[in-house]
Amino acid sequence: MQIAEHMLRTGRRGTLHEFSMALADLRASTHKAGLAWSLAWHDVVSRYRGSILGPFWITLSMALMVLGIGFIYSKLFHIALDEFMPWVAIGIVFWGMISLTIIEGCDTFVAAKGMLSQTSLPMFTFIWRTAFRNLINLAHHTVIIVGVLIWYGYWRKANVPLAVVGLALTLANVIWISFAVALASARFRDIPQIVGSIMQFAIFLTPVFWLPGHGILAKHAVLVFNPFFHMLDVIRSPLMGRMPSGLSYAVLATMAVVGWTATFSVFAVIRRRIVHYL
Amino acid sequence: MKPPPVSITITDLTMRFPVYGVDAKSLKKHLARVAVGGQLGAHHGATDVTAIQGLNLKLKAGDRLGLIGHNGSGKTTLLRALSGAYEPDEGTIEVNGRIAPLLDLSLGIDPSATGLENIRLRGRIAGLSAKEIEAKMDQIGAFTGLGPFLAMPLKTYSAGMQARLAFAVATAVDADVLLMDEWIAVGDAQFQKIAHARLLSLVERAGILVLASHDLDLIRLYCNKVMRMDAGVASPMVDVKKMDQLLAAA
Incomplete structure (x- = not known):
C-alpha cells in the first residue's frame, strides 16, 4: 500500500491564498466524509451506551412532551386536536434538531482539541460530525412525526418531497450557524452560555408550540424576522399539506448565501489560529 | 507516475503562539533571558510566544533525527508543525509521505x-x-x-x-x-x-x-542525526556521533 501523500504548509501569502487553503480544508473534509460519519456514529453510540432504548429515550420524552402540550394547549386555546397535534409534533422534533445542532456547535472545535492539535485532519470534518450526529438523532425522532401524521390522517396530503427540500434548506442554514458559533466559542468561552440563552429565548418567540394567529403567516415582526419560524414553516407546512410561504424560501435562501459567505470568510482568515485558541 | 521519494523540507520556519487572555507584559522582562521557554514578545497588542525561529531542515528517507533541547525549546511545536496541525507563521514545510504522529497515545x-x-x-x-x-x-x-x-x-x-x-x-x-514526542x-x-x-x-x-527526547542514550540508540533546539532556534543538524560537541557548544 503505497500512498504518496504530500503536505505543503506555508506562512501567510495573502488573503487569496488563505481562501484557497480554507477551500482545500473543505474539499479534504468531503473526501473524509466517512470519518465524520464514524465520529458522529461513535458519539451517538457512546452517549447511550448501556441504555436499552438509546436515543429513543429522547424520542420518548419528546413524544410525552408532544402529547402533553398537544392535549392541554388544544383544550386551553380551543384549537382542534387534529390541527394542533401534528403542528406541535413537527415543531418540537425539528426544533430539537435545529437548536441542538446550534448549541452543540459551540463544542465542535473545543471537543476536538486533541485531534486538531496533533493531526492534519480538516476542520470541516468536525462541523460535519456535529451535523451528522444531530441528523442521526433526528432520524430516531421522526417516528413521532410519522405516528402523528398517520393517526390524524395527514399522510394522504403530506408533501414529503417538498418537506425534504425544506429540511435541506433548513440544514444549509443551521450548519453555517453551528459553524459560526463553533468558531466564536473556540476563541471566546462566553459564547456557549450566550448561545444557550438565545436558543432558550428563541423557542418562545418561535411558533414551536403555539399557532401564529388565524392567518398562518401573520405579518408580525416576531415571525417575519425570525429565521427559525421560516425554517419550521418550510418543513411543517408541506407535511401538513399546505404550501409554505414564498417569503420563507426567500429568507432562508438569502440567509444561507449570506451566512455561508460571511462564516467561510471569517474561517479563511482565522483558520491557522483556531488550533491555538483551543 | 512514480511517487516522489519520502522527504521533509523546511525552509525559514517561524512559529508564533498567540497567548490569549494572559497579560504577559509584566512577566516579559523577567522571562526574556531565561533558558526555559520560547521568546515572549508583543505583536499587535496580543502577547506572542515565538516557539521556533528561522528553522531550516532537510530530511530524506533513512534519516532518523533526534531533537534535543530544554523544556519549551520548540521540539514539540516542531513535531506538531510537521504533523500538519500547526500552520507556520513564516516559511514553508513540505512533507512527502504518509505522516504518523505518535505524539499522544x-x-x-x-x-x-x-x-x-x-x-x-x-x-x-x-x-x-x-x-x-x-x-x-x-x-x-x-x-x-x-x-x-x-x-x-x-x-x-x-x-x-x-x-x-x-x-x-x-x-x-x-x-x-514517524513523529514521536519521547519514546x-x-x-x-x-x-x-x-x-x-x-x-x-x-x-x-x-x-x-523525528524523535524529540531528553534521553540522550535513547537518541544515540535510535537516531543517526541530531539537532539541538534552544529557545526556538535550531542548531545545524549533525551526525549523532557528534552529539557531545553539540552539547558542549551550548
Whole structure:
C-alpha cells in the first residue's frame, strides 16, 4: 500500500491564498466524509451506551412532551386536536434538531482539541460530525412525526418531497450557524452560555408550540424576522399539506448565501489560529 | 507516475503562539533571558510566544533525527508543525509521505467504548478506511495480547492494558514519516520488549523518524542525526556521533 501523500504548509501569502487553503480544508473534509460519519456514529453510540432504548429515550420524552402540550394547549386555546397535534409534533422534533445542532456547535472545535492539535485532519470534518450526529438523532425522532401524521390522517396530503427540500434548506442554514458559533466559542468561552440563552429565548418567540394567529403567516415582526419560524414553516407546512410561504424560501435562501459567505470568510482568515485558541 | 521519494523540507520556519487572555507584559522582562521557554514578545497588542525561529531542515528517507533541547525549546511545536496541525507563521514545510504522529497515545481513545471499538475509532482517525481496519483487526488484536478483554470497555482495563491497546493501534499505520514526542515505553517488561521490537520495525519501515527526547542514550540508540533546539532556534543538524560537541557548544 503505497500512498504518496504530500503536505505543503506555508506562512501567510495573502488573503487569496488563505481562501484557497480554507477551500482545500473543505474539499479534504468531503473526501473524509466517512470519518465524520464514524465520529458522529461513535458519539451517538457512546452517549447511550448501556441504555436499552438509546436515543429513543429522547424520542420518548419528546413524544410525552408532544402529547402533553398537544392535549392541554388544544383544550386551553380551543384549537382542534387534529390541527394542533401534528403542528406541535413537527415543531418540537425539528426544533430539537435545529437548536441542538446550534448549541452543540459551540463544542465542535473545543471537543476536538486533541485531534486538531496533533493531526492534519480538516476542520470541516468536525462541523460535519456535529451535523451528522444531530441528523442521526433526528432520524430516531421522526417516528413521532410519522405516528402523528398517520393517526390524524395527514399522510394522504403530506408533501414529503417538498418537506425534504425544506429540511435541506433548513440544514444549509443551521450548519453555517453551528459553524459560526463553533468558531466564536473556540476563541471566546462566553459564547456557549450566550448561545444557550438565545436558543432558550428563541423557542418562545418561535411558533414551536403555539399557532401564529388565524392567518398562518401573520405579518408580525416576531415571525417575519425570525429565521427559525421560516425554517419550521418550510418543513411543517408541506407535511401538513399546505404550501409554505414564498417569503420563507426567500429568507432562508438569502440567509444561507449570506451566512455561508460571511462564516467561510471569517474561517479563511482565522483558520491557522483556531488550533491555538483551543 | 512514480511517487516522489519520502522527504521533509523546511525552509525559514517561524512559529508564533498567540497567548490569549494572559497579560504577559509584566512577566516579559523577567522571562526574556531565561533558558526555559520560547521568546515572549508583543505583536499587535496580543502577547506572542515565538516557539521556533528561522528553522531550516532537510530530511530524506533513512534519516532518523533526534531533537534535543530544554523544556519549551520548540521540539514539540516542531513535531506538531510537521504533523500538519500547526500552520507556520513564516516559511514553508513540505512533507512527502504518509505522516504518523505518535505524539499522544490517548488520542481519540474513549474509555467507555470497548477495546475493539477503540481500535476502529483510532484507526479511522489515523486515516485508515473501515476496510483497512477490519483487515488489520486480527493483527492489532493479537498484538495487544488482551484476548477476550478486547470486547470489554476500556475503563475496565488497568493502566498498562490501556497503554497496550493505545500503543497497538497507534503503531498499526503504515507510515513513511514517524513523529514521536519521547519514546513510548508502555506496559510490563514482556510487553516493553515486543513494543520495542515493533517500534524498531516501524522505524525501519518508516522512511523518516523525528524523535524529540531528553534521553540522550535513547537518541544515540535510535537516531543517526541530531539537532539541538534552544529557545526556538535550531542548531545545524549533525551526525549523532557528534552529539557531545553539540552539547558542549551550548
